[in-house]
Amino acid sequence: MKKIIKDLDYQQNLPAVHLVKGETLTLGVIIPYIDHPYFQSVVGGIMEKAFENKYSVLCCATNYNKEEELKYLLMLKRKQLDGLIICSHANDWETILPYTDYGPIISCEYVEELPCVYPDYYETFMSVLDYVIAKGHRNIGYCTGRSGSFSSKMRLSAFEASLKKVNQGVSKSWVFEDCFTMDDGKQVLENLYREGNFPTVILANGDEVAAGMIVQAKVHGIAIPSELSIIGFDNSPLSEALDLTTVDLHNKKTGEQAFHLFYNHLDEKIKIPFQLIKRNTVTTL
Amino acid sequence: MKKIIKDLDYQQNLPAVHLVKGETLTLGVIIPYIDHPYFQSVVGGIMEKAFENKYSVLCCATNYNKEEELKYLLMLKRKQLDGLIICSHANDWETILPYTDYGPIISCEYVEELPCVYPDYYETFMSVLDYVIAKGHRNIGYCTGRSGSFSSKMRLSAFEASLKKVNQGVSKSWVFEDCFTMDDGKQVLENLYREGNFPTVILANGDEVAAGMIVQAKVHGIAIPSELSIIGFDNSPLSEALDLTTVDLHNKKTGEQAFHLFYNHLDEKIKIPFQLIKRNTVTTL
DNA sequence: CTGAAAGCGCTTACAG
DNA sequence: CTGAAAGCGCTTACAG
Numbered sequence: 001m002k003k004i005i006k007d008l009d010y011q012q013n014l015p016a017v018h019l020v021k022g023e024t025l026t027l028g029v030i031i032p033y034i035d036h037p038y039f040q041s042v043v044g045g046i047m048e049k050a051f052e053n054k055y056s057v058l059c060c061a062t063n064y065n066k067e068e069e070l071k072y073l074l075m076l077k078r079k080q081l082d083g084l085i086i087c088s089h090a091n092d093w094e095t096i097l098p099y100t101d102y103g104p105i106i107s108c109e110y111v112e113e114l115p116c117v118y119p120d121y122y123e124t125f126m127s128v129l130d131y132v133i134a135k136g137h138r139n140i141g142y143c144t145g146r147s148g149s150f151s152s153k154m155r156l157s158a159f160e161a162s163l164k165k166v167n168q169g170v171s172k173s174w175v176f177e178d179c180f181t182m183d184d185g186k187q188v189l190e191n192l193y194r195e196g197n198f199p200t201v202i203l204a205n206g207d208e209v210a211a212g213m214i215v216q217a218k219v220h221g222i223a224i225p226s227e228l229s230i231i232g233f234d235n236s237p238l239s240e241a242l243d244l245t246t247v248d249l250h251n252k253k254t255g256e257q258a259f260h261l262f263y264n265h266l267d268e269k270i271k272i273p274f275q276l277i278k279r280n281t282v283t284t285l
Numbered sequence: 286m287k288k289i290i291k292d293l294d295y296q297q298n299l300p301a302v303h304l305v306k307g308e309t310l311t312l313g314v315i316i317p318y319i320d321h322p323y324f325q326s327v328v329g330g331i332m333e334k335a336f337e338n339k340y341s342v343l344c345c346a347t348n349y350n351k352e353e354e355l356k357y358l359l360m361l362k363r364k365q366l367d368g369l370i371i372c373s374h375a376n377d378w379e380t381i382l383p384y385t386d387y388g389p390i391i392s393c394e395y396v397e398e399l400p401c402v403y404p405d406y407y408e409t410f411m412s413v414l415d416y417v418i419a420k421g422h423r424n425i426g427y428c429t430g431r432s433g434s435f436s437s438k439m440r441l442s443a444f445e446a447s448l449k450k451v452n453q454g455v456s457k458s459w460v461f462e463d464c465f466t467m468d469d470g471k472q473v474l475e476n477l478y479r480e481g482n483f484p485t486v487i488l489a490n491g492d493e494v495a496a497g498m499i500v501q502a503k504v505h506g507i508a509i510p511s512e513l514s515i516i517g518f519d520n521s522p523l524s525e526a527l528d529l530t531t532v533d534l535h536n537k538k539t540g541e542q543a544f545h546l547f548y549n550h551l552d553e554k555i556k557i558p559f560q561l562i563k564r565n566t567v568t569t570l
Numbered sequence: 571c572t573g574a575a576a577g578c579g580c581t582t583a584c585a586g
Numbered sequence: 587c588t589g590a591a592a593g594c595g596c597t598t599a600c601a602g
Contacts, residue, residue, distance in 0.1 A: 014365035015309065016579035018300035020594050026343070034329045040320045047319060047346050051353060056360075058311070059344040061332050068336060075341070079595095080299035182522045211526040237467045238523050241496040301595035305578050364579095575600085584591085 018079070026056040027262060028072050028081040032088050034061045036180070037207065037236040038251055042087050042108060045255025053263055055082075064090040064146070077102040083262045085255075088149075104265060106258045109150045117257040117270040119249040121154035124274040125203070128231060128247060129162035131276060132201050136285030137229065138166060141174030141199035143188060143209050151205075152177070174199045185212020193220050200285060201229035207239040207246055214242060214281070225283040235277050245282045248275045303364070311341040312547060313357050313366040317373050319346045321465070322492065322521040323536055327372050327393060330540025338548055340367075349375040349431070362387040368547045370540075373434075389550060391543045394435045402542040402555040404534040406439035409559040410488075413516060413532060414447035416561060417486050421570030422514065423451060426459030426484035428473060428494050436490075437462070459484045470497020478505050485570060486514035492524040492531055499527060499566070510568040520562050530567045533560045 018024045029046055031039040043059065050057050058081060062068045069090045075081045076099055083104040089096060097113055099105060107116040125142075132140060142159060144152040160170055173195070176188045185204065189212070192198055204210035210232035217224055224230060232239045232246035239246040254272050261268060303309045314331055316324040328344065335342050343366060347353045354375045360366045361384055368389040374381060382398055384390060392401040410427075417425060427444060429437040445455055458480070461473045470489065474497070477483055489495035495517035502509055509515060517524045517531035524531040539557050546553060 011359060011363045013304065013579050014360065014363040015300045015303035016594090017581080018365075019298065019304055019579085019596085020581050022594080024300065034332060035322075035325045037320075040325065043344075044319045044346070047344070051346075056343055056345070058341055059328075059332070060341070061329070061336075074296060075299065078296045078299040080303075182525065208522050211522060215526055237493050237496060238526060240467065241500055241523060242526060298595050301578090302597080304580085304595085305597050307578080572602085573600105574602095575598105577598090578596085580594085582591105582593090584589105586588085586590100 022079065023082050024080055025054060026058050026081055027259070028058045028060060028075060028084045030060050030062060030069060030072055030084065030086045030089065032062055032064050032090070033180075034059070037234045037238075038249075039087055041234075041251035042255040042258070045252035045257075046085060046259045047255075048252075049256050049259035049263070053259075055259075055263075062090050064088075066090045070095075073099045076105070085258045085262060104262050106261050108254055108258055110269070115261045115267045115269065117254050117261060117272060119251075119254065119272050119274055121151045122158050124247060124249070125155050125158035126162060127274070128203055128276060129158060132203070132229070132231070132282065133162065133166055135201075135229075135282060137199075137201045138168050139171075139174070139199040140168075140201055140203070141171075141176065141192075142203040143176045143179035143185070143205045145178065145180060145205055147177045155205075171199075173197065174202075176202075179205055179209045182208045182212035182215070185209035185214075186216040187212075189213045189216040189220075189222075193222075198222075198228060201231070201282065203231045203233075205233050207232040207234045207236045207242075207244060209233075210244055210246070210281075211238055211242055214244070225281045229282040231282060235275075239277070239279070243280045245279045246277050248277055250274070307364065308367050309365055310339060311343050311366055312544070313343045313345060313360060313369045315345050315347060315354060315357055315369065315371045315374065317347055317349050317375070318465075319344070322519045322523075323534070324372055326519075326536035327540040327543070330537035330542075331370060331544050332540075333537075334541050334544035334548070338544075340544075340548075347375050349373075351375045355380075358384045361390070370543045370547060389547050391546050393539055393543055395554070400546045400552045400554065402539050402546060402557060404536075404539065404557050404559055406436045407443050409532060409534070410440050410443035411447060412559070413488055413561060414443060417488070417514070417516070417567065418447065418451055420486075420514075420567060422484075422486045423453050424456075424459070424484040425453075425486055425488070426456075426461065426477075427488040428461045428464035428470070428490045430463065430465060430490055432462045440490075456484075458482065459487075461487075464490055464494045467493045467497035467500070470494035470499075471501040472497075474498045474501035474505075474507075478507075483513060486516070486567065488516045488518075490518050492517040492519045492521045492527075492529060494518075495529055495531070495566075496523055496527055499529070510566045514567040516567060520560075524562070524564070528565045530564045531562050533562055535559070 087108045110118045232244045235248035395403045517529045520533035
């Protein structure tokens with residue numbers, strides 16, 4: 001019998017197996033963009049662990065499109081997915097949470113109601129601010145992504161708390177929203193140049209954004225770091241190539257832990273430690 | 286009736302639908318690494334088109350592990366996948382080809398037996414070589430990935446043909462294999478530095494590899510491009526940040542076209558044009 | 571047009 | 587231990 005099976009090169013029909021078992025051994029991962037270093041690392045960590053545990057990864061780049069995200073939530077409900085890891089979300093948590101009835105959902109940012117593994121943006125940002133303040137900086141700018149997002153809020157809180165400590169107010173003209181790409185970083189610097197009112201240091205929300213600022217600073221002959229200090233985010237190859245001071249969030253580990261929570265049905269909150277990588281784009285004033 | 290369905294918030298069970306329809310609306314994509322700019326762009330192109338056409342993408346990073354790759358081939362056979370796009374393969378084509386019985390397989394490198402969409406590595410490399418030769422370079426080195434791979438072979442052929450034209454032999458000490466990351470690039474330069482026998486230009490097989498060489502050149506005080514010219518590959522943000530001359534293979538388009546072939550059951554061979562992006566890491570001798 | 575039945579290809583519980 | 591039956595949740599072809 002076994003021989004015949006082998007001779008015929010028989011393989012089970014997977015949809016039938018999935019139907020009967022009620023599970024598919026596939027995990028959905030929701031990210032906004034495939035080509036962002038942060039999400040690459042997280043997904044890389046997830047994939048590695050998924051591989052070890054016989055799971056497949058259905059990868060969903062939503063571009064922050066709500067409908068597209070909903071499609072994946074629905075796939076969980078419709079039993080095509082055994083679970084979901086949400087790296088960044090387009091819909092409100094209120095619309096996402098009901099889907100936990102249909103399978104485990106893990107978040108890669110802090111949410112009260114969900115198991116999650118997250119970098120402590122607040123603490124990280126505080127620590128980076130302490131660093132530049134200790135270096136004598138008082139006129140501090142920073143970049144952020146979507147204005148309402150969790151990390152943006154954390155950045156702002158840390159920023160306010162931090163500047164209060166040194167009796168400095170927050171200057172709205174130095175918080176730069178909607179920064180994602182190198183071009184966005186260029187634009188930030190270009191605008192600053194036109195207005196002629198520079199901070200002494202800018203904390204970027206990604207190495208690419210930082211790189212954009214560096215490139216455009218060069219265009220205008222602004223010396224880094226003596227005239228303007230810059231700190232990146234992600235510790236990507238780019239930051240090393242540019243000798244850019246940056247912060248490593250250990251994103252791959254975030255992905256690994258997220259899979260761990262999913263796989264073992266754990267309802268925990270795991271904080272991933274960060275690390276400031278000091279290189280040569282911050283000067284002492 | 287429809288109202289009741291809506292009230293109950295009913296959604297079909299997808300494995301059952303897949304079983305009965307014999308299709309899953311999901312497409313497998315085989316890549317070696319998630320964190321490489323080339324594959325990111327290709328996958329990005331695939332995902333975008335997949336999204337537009339209601340397809341999901343199951344993403345498989347094989348690390349060039351044959352078993353892992355086979356697992357995905359098997360998923361095609363077992364009807365979990367409607368088709369497969371292979372960006373880079375671990376197994377021989379002979380072992381892959383039989384799986385075309387179970388669904389369309391598209392290759393992102395040239396293969397006689399499969400529909401494929403590919404950059405013309407030979408032509409591209411020839412053209413880049415012509416460029417540096419016209420600039421007066423005769424001592425030329427280049428980096429490549431896996432020694433037996435298709436692109437490696439194409440690189441070597443172009444290299445031989447090109448140097449023959451200028452009556453120059455190929456120097457094995459200047460072909461650097463197994464280059465993938467920035468660290469590999471550093472290592473290439475480090476070895477060259479130890480041996481003290483430099484070419485005048487090196488064609489990297491990726492911007493990150495090129496970046497590694499640039500970083501390490503800086504360590505040893507080797508001036509780029511006056512003492513050593515470097516050309517990257519991929520036209521990634523990194524290359525722009527480093528003002529690196531590079532070649533753009535339009536990888537995203539490759540992914541889009543690959544999806545197009547899959548979706549429309551086309552058996553064609555599409556060559557994607559390349560573009561040399563001239564920046565400032567190549568000197569005229 | 572409507573509704574019951576057959577069938578997709580498995581797994582599992584159960585009878586023999 | 588073996589083998590036939592029931593059931594997973596759909597879709598489609600068919601009878602009424």
